[in-house]
């Protein structure tokens with residue numbers, strides 16, 4: 001074992017470029033991923049200048065915090081179940097059935113992924129709030145409250161069902177339909193075929209999608225903050241309130257740790273248990289994938305469910321757009337540009353800042369992701385697994401925890417970054433690089449290493465090989481890494497809210513402030529601007545990548 | 559310019575993931591003359607690919623030395639070794655078309671455009687790929703992709719050509735055709751070549767010399783004829799062609815005794831009379847008749863294969879022997895269960911001490 005490590009070190013010593021790269025990457029992960037977490041952990045054990053477990057004891061004793069934990073967990077579990085159910089039906093209909101308008105439905109279904117965090121919450125307020133279009137104007141209800149458990153669940157389902165859909169789509173698309181044909185062929189009924197073949201085969205994927213949604217829901221900050229209400233405490237907003245409201249850093253840190261534990265557990269299960277149990281059959285052969293296991297009425301029922309969801313998503317967006325052009329929702333529906341005027345006047349700085357942060361962090365994130373993926377898959381060096389783990393760890397760490405970690409870690413020497421552009425960029429890069437790394441790793445593992453060896457064999461050195469062969473081949477992963485980094489930088493809130501300053505402010509934080517002060521119209525206008533910028537950026541990134549690599553058929557945004 | 563290859567005491571030890579280690583290549587010594595084609599032949603997992611990858615520079619030897627000509631190559635990175643390798647999986651660049659694939663290495667050398675164009679065009683002709691220059695690899699059949707991999711190598715005019723089971727994915731017909739083409743091309747260009755295969759027919763048909771490997775060790779090195787006629791041990795005898803390995807005893811000068819029957823043989827190891835040895839009897843060097851032979855047996859199984867009939871005969875006191883009879887359609891078949899007499903052709907019996 002030590003002999004192995006020694007020979008790996010010897011190889012490293014002979015490759016100085018690799019050595020420097022690895023050192024820089026490992027150090028930055030240690031400083032910007034691990035160190036802030038350690039700081040949070042230490043702060044949770046350090047109350048009033050003494051080392052103690054009192055913080056945790058108090059948490060356990062007080063109803064408020066116990067409720068926050070129970071509420072967060074139950075919301076996450078229910079949102080996970082509903083999202084997976086919707087996601088599975090949508091994935092099944094859109095990959096396996098012959099129905100009209102599949103492409104359109106697909107894009108509508110994934111639309112919420114690229115939108116800012118408050119769209120569904122604000123839409124819900126527009127529709128079901130005190131002055132809601134449905135609740136007040138249509139039904140004339142006076143005592144209906146959307147705040148609390150149901151409001152958060154509905155809002156989160158709209159935010160996270162698309163994530164479940166995308167991951168289940170991958171699972172279902174890769175299950176060979178011949179398996180179903182085989183079952184039907186040996187006499188199984190359609191119902192039996194589904195429950196005995198299709199469903200069990202997709203079960204690991206379902207569990208995995210559930211856990212991803214669970215993690216996202218636990219970490220979600222925007223929806224609970226707007227819709228939970230005072231009577232329904234939840235962990236992430238509570239941690240934020242402890243810090244910004246009561247200036248109680250150690251209480252916030254303790255809540256953050258409590259928030260971190262279920263997320264990390266779910267992540268560990270997802271990654272180390274389920275990931276190995278996915279029955280994905282990649283044959284490379286296109287299969288005629290129309291499923292024969294649903295009867296016609298069933299097919300249209302499922303199609304109806306998917307269409308209904310799509311209609312709701314569309315309605316939510318329509319409401320946001322209309323709301324952005326409406327004087328005062330609920331009272332005065334006169335069209336106006338006032339909200340946009342506000343955005344480009346008072347809010348212009350935050351628009352600029354957001355764009356700068358996104359434009360700076362996106363390429364760094366994209367390239368770092370591909371580089372780490374490349375090193376992890378193609379190079380041997382001591383600590384490779386640790387590097388992979390460290391670099392994707394932040395996926396499972398709720399933004400609130402990261403935000404608290406960053407203010408604890410970078411507010412005092414040796415590294416002072418609070419209030420700078422750098423802290424936002426670094427936070428976004430290290431928070432959102434895991435998706436690029438993961439897809440890079442997945443694509444690279446499918447590429448025969450001898451393709452790169454062939455390039456070397458023909459005289460290309462390491463760098464030329466990476467540039468001329470590896471990068472073009474992983475272009476699809478590069479693309480999705482870039483898009484993800486940009487979208488997230490434009491729409492992030494949970495960590496960013498701790499890190500913004502007078503000099504560097506973000507649009508999402510503006511949206512939150514406007515919602516907080518009841519100016520829903522302005523927040524809708526901000527949201528519309530964010531969505532437009534994100535869509536334009538996806539267009540530009542895809543144009544650039546297409547120009548740069550010719551095998552465009554592989555590049556698709558999913 | 560092509561180079562001879564000299565391998566001295568080469569070892570490769572892989573750490574295995576579950577702890578421990580795999581000794582994939584054990585103390586190999588080889589001399590491969592300039593311009594020769596040598597095959598590495600052996601069962602799966604015997605270290606052929608590993609040896610080849612060490613020559614190409616993709617694996618670092620754990621110990622031992624590798625020379626091209628007089629030059630020690632151990633520390634040379636793969637991109638400056640001037641070897642060209644045809645990978646088992648072809649490794650054709652999927653994002654480049656056929657022309658760009660073949661031009662890849664030349665472009666890295668910054669040759670003038672016109673020269674690249676000329677060289678690539680000529681090689682594409684040689685490999686029967688003219689007209690495919692603009693195709694993308696995923697529009698090619700397996701055989702065509704294999705030619706691209708080959709063209710991409712020979713266009714470099716390398717010092718050493720390395721082939722890792724280049725034909726393993728092709729159908730039988732195309733395989734025969736390609737191996738003739740590879741052999742002709744290699745002889746025309748005179749490039750020292752190492753060819754990995756686990757197909758013995760392929761090895762016999764294209765090699766100047768064959769290296770038989772087992773579990774990382776060289777079992778025998780020789781021309782195809784030498785290896786077939788005088789296998790160094792039971793493993794080689796069995797691996798190359800079919801063999802009946804029969805217990806025998808030295809009876810005197812150039813005479814052995816099998817189950818009491820004395821047979822004169824051409825070559826006998828220097829061993830005292832009475833020493834136990836093994837006799838290798840090739841199935842095609844045994845004569846079968848209805849009456850009159852040195853050994854008697856019962857036919858247990860007959861397989862008619864067209865050009866030959868393959869018999870499994872239970873020989874009295876000696877177990878089962880394989881016997882191949884050529885031109886069976888004319889000779890007529892013995893039925894299973896019938897009694898036959900066997901007479902090994904003494905000249906082709908090989909004795910292992």
Ligand SMILES: Nc1ncnc2c1ncn2[C@@H]1O[C@H](COP(=O)(O)OP(=O)(O)OP(=O)(O)O)[C@@H](O)[C@H]1O
Pocket residue numbers: 572573574580581582600601602603604605606607608609756
């Ligand atoms: N990178 C590696 N790490 C650990 N063990 C390895 C590695 N590469 C090869 N081995 C082991 O070394 C031995 C020789 O492998 P090699 O690939 O050279 O066999 P081969 O003769 O080419 O087999 P085949 O005919 O199946 O291609 C095998 O036992 C293999 O498992």
Ligand SMILES: [Mg+2]
Pocket residue numbers: 606607608
């Ligand atoms: Mg091999």
